[in-house]
Amino acid sequence: MSNAKVLPLLESDGQGVVPCCPPLTERPMTAEEAETAARMFKALGDPVRLRLFSAVASHEGGEACVCDISDVGVSQPTVSHHLKKLKEAGLLTSERRGTWVYYRVESSVLAAMGQLLTLPAVA
Template structure:
């Protein structure tokens, strides 16, 4: 059982910019700190970070699990790590036939970047 849950990152009026202010501009609220800690915690594992990087840098903007699973761990372990990334709101997925395709969640990178920006 995971202590991570699927997170919905709040967006501003149709933009992909998250509502969380930069960490240098004000103290984070409890809700924002939990939301962002969950995302960073999911990326704190080297295998998850490699999987996330492979998906984020894939030329098509999405990657089939069959194209990214060679990260030095078994296929069930890859599935476990991808689920953790999905549950943290970092990835979205879509099943097409027998394969699952992954994309970076639309608000994931802007949320982390904005939090770490000085402002």
């Protein structure tokens, strides 16, 4: 495991949340920006994680109880492992309520992902 500083996908600028990285077509990424984006893409590169991320993102109200999304064909401990990896990549947040954990994809995370992959406007 690397000891490099891990940047979040989003950072606060005091007035809100801004993406860590510019669109890929804007300029070459710095090493830190590439590390951050790679962490996100690596987390989403696993089919089970992508399904879990999609289940949370598309769930009514934008959040889902782990009990509602754990039917992805792997054991509960494996689901927990994958959700932890998505949290570590900055893609999910969680909150414990009683015995259940609820996961949320902040809309700003989706916006940052979209901005990273945005093509420049054609004049």
